Amino acid sequence: ADLDVIRLELEEFIPHVKNISDISIRKMAGRDLARFRKFKKQGIAVKFGRFTQKENKQIQKNIEEFLSVTGIESAEKLLFSHRYPEEKRTIQRLKTKHQFCEKLSEGIPRPWRLIYYRARKIYDPNNYKGKYSEEEKQKLLRYQATHGNDWKKISEMMARSNQSLARKYSQIKSAINSGPWSKEEVQKLLHAVEKVMKKRIEETETKFIPSSETSSKHLLIEREKLYQNLPWAEIETQVGTRQWRQCKQKWLTILRTKMNKGKKVFRGKEGLQMKINLIKRLYELEVEDANDINWTEVCSAIGDFPSAYVQAKFYKLKVSCVPLWRRKTFS
């Protein structure tokens, strides 16, 4: 009952709170709710999605301040104290004494945990290591065979982040097909997508309409549900011969072709107009940071696509037409 109250209060800040498990809710209840209220008083909404430049800078500032207050030497010691067994206890005490959590999340309207993740990513020397070499891949396969999915252990042995290793392993663990899709593969993919889509509809139906008389045959599906947040791991196992990323990309291509009735909308004169519309729309948004773009909105304004398709288009446009784009900010 208590949890329901908290859930209700959180809903104001996190619209999708319904889908979050009790365990996560309980964790947000303590500190975050109070922080969210404080931000609300200042008229600041809770943020999601990728961190903006500004937020990243704020994290760095918060870390530096904390280091200077406590006298801890480096951000790595602060955020990865288990790598320094002798100093671990001292660091921990300093953290509690000077309210590390509060200080780290200062000025950033997000759940504490997510800010903490972000900070660890920024300051992990095992992050940003670039491409895996052939030897590294072999090593990874070997280590996984002996240690299982103990990524932390493997991480210490290979000087790569846990996440990077976990994902890389799932990429190289088994052989898969590549190149154009065969007819059977496409059929399998379509079947798999249909299946998960139906399952999903059944779930929402039983949730909102308990009476079972809604088994009418027209399946109306919201546009975004066709491509957002599909269970790709499940689809991968059903297709069998392709990785989930290949499945996802193929599905997106099929979907886009259907949505545009086979027309190649970015070709020729019309294509040029499409690009102009896209740029205009982005300009009108007046957002400061590229991470603040609402792609769903942009998409619906210029045509009918899965948002990832337009995002990819914009990327290509940017890279091919804007000199020195890497050094430029979005605004």
Add this chain to the structure above:
DNA sequence: ACACCTCTTTCACATACTAT
């Protein structure tokens, strides 16, 4: 109860290559 941590799944950004 709370501070802190790990693993998994999915999405985003970036780039390369080939066929048309």
Add this chain to the structure above:
DNA sequence: ATAGTATGTGAAAGAGGTGT
């Protein structure tokens, strides 16, 4: 030049821990 495909990697957000 564009579309399709493949794939490198960083990132977000979820579930579910441990230790004090």
